[in-house]
């Protein structure tokens with residue numbers, strides 16, 4: 001692996017337990033994960049296993065209880081929903097990080113135009129989020145994260161709320177964009193298909209408290225055609241392997257019921 005874009009060392013994160021006063025609920029237990037420069041890593045795990053917590057700590061939105069997170073620069077984050085400001089147009093949303101950085105108006109307009117082109121929203125810059133589809137809102141969110149221009153992109157189930165066809169189309173688009181921008185990506189998902197379609201490496205987490213139980217290298221060449229991938233005999237094998245890991249963890253007890 002090249003030098004890490006994101007380095008997480010022995011990370012623990014606990015919250016006060018709402019069910020039992022004075023107790024803590026361990027959401028993430030001793031997770032160490034290095035994501036190389038230009039590496040795409042998917043974190044796969046069942047609902048409530050601590051995936052979002054891991055991402056929020058990596059993004060600097062929560063403090064670790066123990067351990068450390070080092071990123072090359074401030075990472076950009078894409079969330080599943082509510083990722084765009086409803087009172088700004090698509091173009092204003094995408095340009096927002098540039099405005100915060102103090103980029104002059106003309107340069108900003110040019111950069112926003114490039115980004116809207118990249119995510120296929122050139123004709124929708126003047127629309128408000130309520131006037132576009134869920135898939136277009138997510139593309140706006142991705143474009144805004146790219147405008148941020150950090151070396152690392154953290155994505156928390158960004159396509160989870162979308163229908164299957166839109167989801168697959170956006171996965172393909174994300175891969176195309178990522179191949180052009182080459183950032184380190186940490187992508188959270190509970191979908192086996194999504195993980196093995198996108199990732200260079202899939203990190204499997206256990207049920208809560210979330211630990212890393214396995215890491216699987218994904219051998220598919222890039223650029224990937226994510227429909228064609230499904231005909232590759234390795235696709236079935238890796239799907240089977242990942243499901244087995246998730247099942248083993250569920251059968252092995254240890255974890256608690258998902259939240």
Ligand SMILES: Nc1ncnc2c1ncn2[C@@H]1O[C@H](COP(=O)(O)OP(=O)(O)OP(=O)(O)O)[C@@H](O)[C@H]1O
Nearest residue numbers: 015016027046047048049050051052053054190259
């Ligand atoms: N701010 C918080 N305060 C208290 N408990 C929290 C907080 N954030 C998360 N948790 C708890 O930590 C555990 C892990 O939650 P988290 O959202 O990280 O899981 P997840 O794997 O992302 O779940 P999902 O896939 O359903 O989104 C859950 O039991 C949740 O209730």
